[in-house]
Amino acid sequence: MAEAQNIPAGSTTTGAIAVAAESTVATRMSAPPSFDVADFPVPHGREEEWRFTPLERLRGLHDGTATPNGGVKAEVSAPDGVTVETVGRDDSRLGRAGVPVDRVAAQAYSSFEKATVVTVPKETVLEEPIRLSVQGQGGVSYGHTVFELGAFAEAVVVIDHVGDAVRAANVEYLLGDGAKLTVVSVQDWDDTAVHCAQHSALVGRDATFKSVVVTFGGDLVRLHPRVNYAGPGGEAELYGLYFTDNGQHQEHRLLVDHEAPNCRSNVVYKGALQGEDAHAVWIGDVVIRASALGTDTYELNRNLVLTDGARVDSVPNLEIETGEIVGAGHASATGRFDDEQLFYLMARGVPEKEARRLVVRGFFAELVQQIGLPDLQERLIAKIEEELEESVA
Numbered sequence: 001m002a003e004a005q006n007i008p009a010g011s012t013t014t015g016a017i018a019v020a021a022e023s024t025v026a027t028r029m030s031a032p033p034s035f036d037v038a039d040f041p042v043p044h045g046r047e048e049e050w051r052f053t054p055l056e057r058l059r060g061l062h063d064g065t066a067t068p069n070g071g072v073k074a075e076v077s078a079p080d081g082v083t084v085e086t087v088g089r090d091d092s093r094l095g096r097a098g099v100p101v102d103r104v105a106a107q108a109y110s111s112f113e114k115a116t117v118v119t120v121p122k123e124t125v126l127e128e129p130i131r132l133s134v135q136g137q138g139g140v141s142y143g144h145t146v147f148e149l150g151a152f153a154e155a156v157v158v159i160d161h162v163g164d165a166v167r168a169a170n171v172e173y174l175l176g177d178g179a180k181l182t183v184v185s186v187q188d189w190d191d192t193a194v195h196c197a198q199h200s201a202l203v204g205r206d207a208t209f210k211s212v213v214v215t216f217g218g219d220l221v222r223l224h225p226r227v228n229y230a231g232p233g234g235e236a237e238l239y240g241l242y243f244t245d246n247g248q249h250q251e252h253r254l255l256v257d258h259e260a261p262n263c264r265s266n267v268v269y270k271g272a273l274q275g276e277d278a279h280a281v282w283i284g285d286v287v288i289r290a291s292a293l294g295t296d297t298y299e300l301n302r303n304l305v306l307t308d309g310a311r312v313d314s315v316p317n318l319e320i321e322t323g324e325i326v327g328a329g330h331a332s333a334t335g336r337f338d339d340e341q342l343f344y345l346m347a348r349g350v351p352e353k354e355a356r357r358l359v360v361r362g363f364f365a366e367l368v369q370q371i372g373l374p375d376l377q378e379r380l381i382a383k384i385e386e387e388l389e390e391s392v393a
Contacts, residue, residue: 033099037064037110040103049102052281052313054249057220059140059166059194061104068111070139072165076118077131082155083119093117093146097172098200098226101255105198105224108142108168115144118157122150122176129156129373136165136193143169147183151176151204157183158376162217164190173201175209177231182210184371188383189217191248198224203263205231212370213269215242215250216383222251229260236265240282241367241380243387244310246275253283254299258292267299270367272360273310274387280310282332285317288325296326303334304363357388 031040042063043050060066076084100106203209215221227236244250256265271280284299303312316330371377
């Protein structure tokens, strides 16, 4: 595979695979975070944080013209002991995990009417996952959801997006000291859907946060997973799997902000692309502040291009303000099928179509295994197989 750092920004390699080299710009957004949408200028596409996004496909989420005229059917299924509340905008838990960092997130925060707060009491260890089903009913809608874990609580959350919608939302994860939370967010929208969301996690002292983001559907999906640490000893693992099909735009923009000492983060995102004008964007920002002594961090993005006409922009950023760290690094690579792997399988009697399928399944295997829920893993593997039918037919 070709390392993204070795390919000049904006260049085009064989097969119309375009890869952006490592950015030299600062990882921080040009406008400071704010809950007020008026604090963000309307983007024009020349801004660093918007240069990869086709603004005309946001359906007005970015410029204030997308007025709520639709809805989603949201249902929470939770084990005994978990509290599910519908709250107003004045609830003190809203906004604690993170402030909106772009105009769409601020618009979502300014526009929702009621928020959902799901609370797991301290020292509660859930044996079954909390499931949030979000089914688009068409039209424009905004939302806000908070998942809060008390100290030393343990839970798994599955958020499943299906149907058709033009949707902007903020999702917050509040982890108390010593808590352990695994979140699986699945974007399996209809092909016409638009989905923008900021996912903000505040990780307490010695707490562990694992996020698995899976993106298949939608015309345009733009997600902002973000992690901050409220105390030392926190750990964050951010995994992502995306399969970008003909004409789709899928964008994942991550930020891990190390401010507390002795915290760890690990980021692994993998994507496969196929079809004309399939476009995937991965931005991986890690900031290690002067106070974050003892930080250990690494981020990796890998992309597998299955057909001509697909484009990948992969931009890792690492900003370090102290040398007193355990380790820090990043890598980005984009390429086609490994010919040696295909030859090995075909030389042993495996037909080419099946060999390609096995290579892609192996490419995604480690990420699917991170989910830890057999029913969901089987569903996602079946979805990958369905997508592959188009590229290997």
